[in-house]
Amino acid sequence: MDKLFEHNMLDIDDAFTESSRIVLYGGDCLDAVRQIPTESIQLVITSPPYNVGKSYEHNAAFDEYLGAIEPVVQELVRVVSPQGSLCWEVGNYVEKGEVFPLDVFYYSIFKKLGLRLRNRIIWYFNHGLHASKRFSGRYETLLWFTKTDEYVFNLDAVRVPSKYPGKRHFKGPKKGLPSCNPRGKNPSDIWEVVAQDWERELWDIPNVKANHPEKTVHPCQFPIELVQRCVLALTNEGDWVLDPFAGVGSALIGALMHDRRAMGCEKEEEFLKIARKRIEDYYEGVLQVRPLGRPVHKPSGREKVCQAPQEWSEKDEKEVLFK
Numbered sequence: 001m002d003k004l005f006e007h008n009m010l011d012i013d014d015a016f017t018e019s020s021r022i023v024l025y026g027g028d029c030l031d032a033v034r035q036i037p038t039e040s041i042q043l044v045i046t047s048p049p050y051n052v053g054k055s056y057e058h059n060a061a062f063d064e065y066l067g068a069i070e071p072v073v074q075e076l077v078r079v080v081s082p083q084g085s086l087c088w089e090v091g092n093y094v095e096k097g098e099v100f101p102l103d104v105f106y107y108s109i110f111k112k113l114g115l116r117l118r119n120r121i122i123w124y125f126n127h128g129l130h131a132s133k134r135f136s137g138r139y140e141t142l143l144w145f146t147k148t149d150e151y152v153f154n155l156d157a158v159r160v161p162s163k164y165p166g167k168r169h170f171k172g173p174k175k176g177l178p179s180c181n182p183r184g185k186n187p188s189d190i191w192e193v194v195a196q197d198w199e200r201e202l203w204d205i206p207n208v209k210a211n212h213p214e215k216t217v218h219p220c221q222f223p224i225e226l227v228q229r230c231v232l233a234l235t236n237e238g239d240w241v242l243d244p245f246a247g248v249g250s251a252l253i254g255a256l257m258h259d260r261r262a263m264g265c266e267k268e269e270e271f272l273k274i275a276r277k278r279i280e281d282y283y284e285g286v287l288q289v290r291p292l293g294r295p296v297h298k299p300s301g302r303e304k305v306c307q308a309p310q311e312w313s314e315k316d317e318k319e320v321l322f323k
């Protein structure tokens with residue numbers, strides 16, 4: 001197939017057409033998705049608002065919030081192709097200290113619409129706020145649904161190296177032969193952050209915080225790596241990838257990096273502008289992207305921040321003397 005973006009690569013349309021390659025829709029995603037033909041999108045991948053009081057949200061009662069998003073979900077299900085997938089990445093909604101895991105609530109909405117859950121992926125990150133009245137939250141989930149049983153799943157595109165590639169069958173007709181797949185192993189449904197990523201057995205993706213090369217002003221960006229893995233596994237070149245809550249366009253960039261068509265909708269003008277600029281920067285080769293598979297930095301233990309403050313031991317000594 002011809003490379004999709006060799007010509008007019010910065011043609012960014014503002015509404016969906018069959019021949020578009022990149023679409024950035026400024027406004028309400030429900031209006032935009034209603035204009036997309038039925039079954040024309042291979043992958044919907046998104047992180048919807050969580051109703052937790054971010055700058056782009058108006059805080060609604062929980063039921064009201066879910067009720068408002070349901071028509072969007074219905075439209076998204078309509079536009080997904082029969083071989084297509086829908087990846088819904090969420091965390092928790094918290095009200096007066098009570099935790100409502102959003103994936104639990106969304107699961108029943110998708111199930112009612114006939115979707116089939118293939119994985120509930122745990123995206124684990126080792127940073128975040130420290131809670132004082134419950135354990136600190138360190139993961140979010142990505143629900144991967146398909147519309148039918150005939151779905152695209154390119155496992156070979158996302159395999160990771162086996163932990164023990166030298167293992168052999170120890171009995172049966174294959175006794176003595178290598179037992180691992182030479183292309184590597186299935187990356188599993190836990191995408192962990194703290195160890196090494198991608199090349200190792202866990203899917204290890206740092207969340208986008210201040211020291212991450214992709215960080216923009218958006219308060220809760222997707223890491224592009226997370227999108228790339230879904231794009232590679234669940235779509236083929238030239239397919240459409242849609243993020244209805246696109247923020248600063250991370251899902252679009254993850255799709256464009258692998259020659260897929262990309263559409264995003266964003267209601268906030270500021271984020272939309274950044275999304276456009278990031279896409280332009282990507283094609284100019286100047287976008288800061290954390291390379292797929294780069295190991296996450298692990299402190300050696302010798303760094304100053306890893307040492308307990310001197311005052312703590314002085315305080316202990318004083319307490320002993322006092323007693």
Ligand SMILES: C[S@@+](CC[C@H](N)C(=O)[O-])C[C@H]1O[C@@H](n2cnc3c(N)ncnc32)[C@H](O)[C@@H]1O
Nearest residue numbers: 028029047056221222245246247248250266267
């Ligand atoms: C959780 S953030 C997604 C961030 C995104 N994954 C990224 O990497 O930048 C949700 C985004 O959806 C946008 N949004 C919320 N409701 C919307 C709607 N009805 N239509 C379009 N965008 C909406 C918000 O402004 C916010 O940027």
